[in-house]
Amino acid sequence: MKPTGKALQVRKTTQPAVRPSIGLALGGGGARGLAHMLMLEVFDELGLKPAVIAGTSVGAVFGAAYASGLSARLIRAHTEETLSQRFEIVRQLLSARAEPMLRILNILPVRAALLKPEAVLEYLLPTKVARDFAGLQIPLKVVTTDFYAQEQVVVSDGPLRPALAASIALPALFTPVTIGGRLLMDGGLVNPLPFDLIAGEVDITVAIDVSGASMGPGKHPQPSAFTALMSSSQILQRSIVREKLKARQPDIYIDVEVDEFYVLDFHRFKRVLAAAAPAKEHLKRQLARVLASQTAEALPAIVPGEPPEPSPPPKRRLPRLKRLSRAGKT
Amino acid sequence: MSASGPRIGLALGGGSARGFAHVLMLEAFDELGIEPGIIAGTSMGAICGAAYAAGLSGTELRGELLAIFGKRRHFLKRLTGKLGSGLSNLWSLRSPSVLDNVTLFEMLLPEAMRCGFDALRIPFVAVAADFYAMEQVVLDKGPLIPALAASSALPSLARPVVLDGRVLIDGGYVNPVPYDVIMDRADITVAVDVTGDTKRRRGAKAPGTLEAVTGATQLLFHSVTREKLRSVAPHVFIRPEVGGFAALDYFKVREIFAAAEPAKEVLKRKIAQRLTTMN
Numbered sequence: 001m002k003p004t005g006k007a008l009q010v011r012k013t014t015q016p017a018v019r020p021s022i023g024l025a026l027g028g029g030g031a032r033g034l035a036h037m038l039m040l041e042v043f044d045e046l047g048l049k050p051a052v053i054a055g056t057s058v059g060a061v062f063g064a065a066y067a068s069g070l071s072a073r074l075i076r077a078h079t080e081e082t083l084s085q086r087f088e089i090v091r092q093l094l095s096a097r098a099e100p101m102l103r104i105l106n107i108l109p110v111r112a113a114l115l116k117p118e119a120v121l122e123y124l125l126p127t128k129v130a131r132d133f134a135g136l137q138i139p140l141k142v143v144t145t146d147f148y149a150q151e152q153v154v155v156s157d158g159p160l161r162p163a164l165a166a167s168i169a170l171p172a173l174f175t176p177v178t179i180g181g182r183l184l185m186d187g188g189l190v191n192p193l194p195f196d197l198i199a200g201e202v203d204i205t206v207a208i209d210v211s212g213a214s215m216g217p218g219k220h221p222q223p224s225a226f227t228a229l230m231s232s233s234q235i236l237q238r239s240i241v242r243e244k245l246k247a248r249q250p251d252i253y254i255d256v257e258v259d260e261f262y263v264l265d266f267h268r269f270k271r272v273l274a275a276a277a278p279a280k281e282h283l284k285r286q287l288a289r290v291l292a293s294q295t296a297e298a299l300p301a302i303v304p305g306e307p308p309e310p311s312p313p314p315k316r317r318l319p320r321l322k323r324l325s326r327a328g329k330t
Numbered sequence: 331m332s333a334s335g336p337r338i339g340l341a342l343g344g345g346s347a348r349g350f351a352h353v354l355m356l357e358a359f360d361e362l363g364i365e366p367g368i369i370a371g372t373s374m375g376a377i378c379g380a381a382y383a384a385g386l387s388g389t390e391l392r393g394e395l396l397a398i399f400g401k402r403r404h405f406l407k408r409l410t411g412k413l414g415s416g417l418s419n420l421w422s423l424r425s426p427s428v429l430d431n432v433t434l435f436e437m438l439l440p441e442a443m444r445c446g447f448d449a450l451r452i453p454f455v456a457v458a459a460d461f462y463a464m465e466q467v468v469l470d471k472g473p474l475i476p477a478l479a480a481s482s483a484l485p486s487l488a489r490p491v492v493l494d495g496r497v498l499i500d501g502g503y504v505n506p507v508p509y510d511v512i513m514d515r516a517d518i519t520v521a522v523d524v525t526g527d528t529k530r531r532r533g534a535k536a537p538g539t540l541e542a543v544t545g546a547t548q549l550l551f552h553s554v555t556r557e558k559l560r561s562v563a564p565h566v567f568i569r570p571e572v573g574g575f576a577a578l579d580y581f582k583v584r585e586i587f588a589a590a591e592p593a594k595e596v597l598k599r600k601i602a603q604r605l606t607t608m609n
Contacts, residue, residue: 147537150549171542183536189549215462220497223461228485228499231461235503236550238464243557 020291021051023202025195025250026059028143028188028237029210030170033058034269035256035276037079039208040072042284048291049138051202054154054194056143056187059208060167061121064160067138068130078126083269117165117174125161133157142167143187143194147176152190154197155179170233192237195250204290206283207250212238213257252286254279336608337367338601339516341509341564342375344502344551345524346484346577349374350395351570351590355522357388358598364605368453368515370508372501375522376456376481377439380474383454384442392587394440399583429488431479439475447471453515456481457501457508461490466504468511469493484577506551509564518604520597521564525551526573544577566600568593 024043026036036059043050043066055063065075130136133156142155144166155163158179166177166184176183187194188211195207212234223231245253258275340359342352352375359366371379381391398405436444447454447470455470458480469477472493480491480498490497501508509521525548537545559567570593575586 145546145549147542147545147549150545150552171546172539176536176542185542185546189546190553212464215464220462222490222492222497223485228461228490232485232499232503233547233550235459235461235464235499236547236554239504239554240550240557243554243561246561247557248560 020203021201022048022287023195023198023205024050024053024063025193025198025205025207026053026055026063027193027207027209027211027241028057028059028167028186029192029212029234030058031268031272032210032212032256032258032276033062034079034272035210035258035279036062036208037072037076038273038276038280039254039256039283040066040075042280042287044072046284046287046291048287050206052139052141052198054141054143054197055167056192056194057168057170059194059210060140060142060164060187061125063140064136064142064164065126065129067136067140068128069137070126070128075126079124080269082124115174117169117177118161120174121161121165121168125164130160133160133163136160141194141197143191143197144169144177144179144184145187145189147183147185149182150190152187153179153182153184154194188233188237191240193241193244196244196248199248199250204252205250206252206254206287208254208256208279208283209241210256210258211241213255252283252290254283254286336517336605337515338364339509339512339519340366340369340379341507341512341519341521342369342371342379343507343521343523343525343555344373344375344482344500345506345526345572346374347579347582347586348524348526348570348572348575348577349378350399350583350586351524351572351593352378352522353388353392353395354570354587354590354594355388355568355597356382356391358594358601360388362598362601364601366452366520368455368512370455370457370512371481372457372505372508373482373484375508375524376478376501377435380450380454380456380478381440381443383450383452384445384474385451386440386442395583398438399580402581405581431483431488432476432491434488435475435479439478443474443478446473447477450474455508455511457505457511458483458491458493458498459501459503459505461497461499463496464504466501466511467496467498502551505554505558507555507558510558510562513562513564517608518566518601519564520566520601521568522597523555523567523569524572525555526569526571526575548577565604566597568597568600570594 040062053063053067055061062075066072133140140156142163144153144155144163146153155166162177162179166179167187168174169176169184170186176185178184192211193207193209195205199205256276256279258272342355356378369379369383371377378391381394382388386394455468456477458467458469459465460467469480476491476493480493481501482488483490483498484500490499492498505511506525507521507523509519513519570590572586572589574589575582579586
């Protein structure tokens with residue numbers, strides 16, 4: 001990862017002290033995606049606003065909330081409340097282990113047993129989330145998958161909720177969503193980490209990967225059939241991201257080390273957030289460093305390939321950052 | 331193939347029953363009189379590749395598969411004839427995943443394949459996925475059958491296989507077409523992708539849960555291969571037209587063979603071209 005490479009390139013072509021534009025890609029990964037809230041907090045704490053957000057699945061949902069103008073803190077409070085108290089039924093549905101297996105095996109009447117993702121979103125989303133893409137303060141690209149054409153469909157205008165519903169519509173749990181005559185499903189099937197959608201539009205691309213974390217080899221129990229099935233789709237998404245990163249990289253890549261395996265473990269809220277705390281600090285350091293090198297006028301040249309950490313930034317950069325931080329909040 | 335000729339690396343991908351198409355690709359090598367210098371396989375590709383590496387010709391493998399899957403009746407007979415007390419090992423409903431691949435393969439695979447990797451005529455590697463580490467494991471030593479069982483342990487159908495303390499599942503989950511693991515050991519890399527065509531026919535109704543899940547899984551396999559092709563590509567990439575078959579269409583073995591015929595000719599032509607341009 002060379003977060004400074006592009007930064008230097010940009011500095012040559014733009015005016016000094018002009019703030020670089022940041023594109024934020026929030027990946028899919030079920031319950032691990034709760035970690036996105038911490039990453040959004042980083043933007044608030046640094047007083048930064050992404051110029052564009054791309055999101056897949058759970059990343060699209062949190063991206064939409066943030067793009068609607070809600071602060072990360074508010075999103076977190078709402079999510080915590082929703083998942084821990086208010087919607088016991090939804091929570092149970094989301095964490096039910098045995099039932100989806102029966103659906104998969106076609107034992108239950110199939111269509112009736114599936115959740116409608118629009119309905120679930122209606123319950124879960126804060127009411128202040130925009131109804132339409134046009135109402136967003138930050139442009140948003142929502143990644144979905146066309147089931148029949150087997151290709152990526154990026155939704156960036158029109159009603160917001162159907163797009164989000166499609167993006168989270170993991171087969172076997174949710175019904176697919178039809179938009180514009182296309183049958184759409186979870187965007188993670190084609191693009192679990194959509195930084196490529198915004199790379200051309202911004203100076204700095206930030207990608208938050210929640211597709212998985214290794215639990216390493218060792219003594220693990222044999223997974224149950226249902227766990228194996230649900231997790232295997234996660235392993236595939238992880239594999240897609242891995243292969244993708246071989247060909248293209250974002251400027252800042254954050255691999256959120258949450259080894260929660262189950263896609264549906266939304267009730268393990270606190271554990272996910274605790275596990276993602278180091279990733280938050282990592283993102284904060286990376287962003288601060290890239291911005292400092294972009295905005296300060298007389299920085300010492302950075303040799304390409306120089307390790308980004310741990311040397312502390314020169315003192316004169318700090319006032320600049322503080323000023324930015326304040327400016328961003330107004 | 332003379333030892334001085336270019337070394338061909340053959341990668342056979344995963345695709346369950348669709349992987350029967352690999353038989354024709356192996357026949358193509360037989361007909362060209364060329365032997366791959368190394369073979370890599372995932373899932374059904376590992377089974378077919380290992381059979382070839384063990385010395386079975388493409389035609390012999392065709393015969394084996396027809397004997398097993400050619401008639402439903404024969405399949406059951408073969409299975410029950412060998413079962414005896416093995417039944418409870420094979421189908422264990424108490425265990426979360428029903429099928430034990432190791433037991434199944436011990437019953438069904440030909441004698442020549444009951445050996446170690448080191449006894450194979452052609453160097454061979456099988457790809458499996460470490461379930462908990464979410465990463466690729468390349469298997470190239472020890473007994474062959476457990477490795478093949480791991481490489482094709484499709485989650486929820488077959489029980490994961492524990493090897494060296496790792497819980498292993500179907501290699502398709504990390505590397506559906508494993509050409510990249512042998513590229514540095516071959517002059518020409520040939521990859522066969524049997525996950526089928528990417529387009530799906532639109533039905534009158536919305537897809538049922540089972541169709542949605544299998545379709546989504548297929549899509550994920552494709553996405554992995556698509557992304558991999560962006561960074562590194564094999565010299566020859568073949569995709570037999572087996573998309574019309576479901577993963578579990580094992581008893582359509584003849585139809586799958588027929589569907590793969592055109593790809594066999596394409597493969598022969600492409601390899602011949604490669605060899606001419608290299609000479």
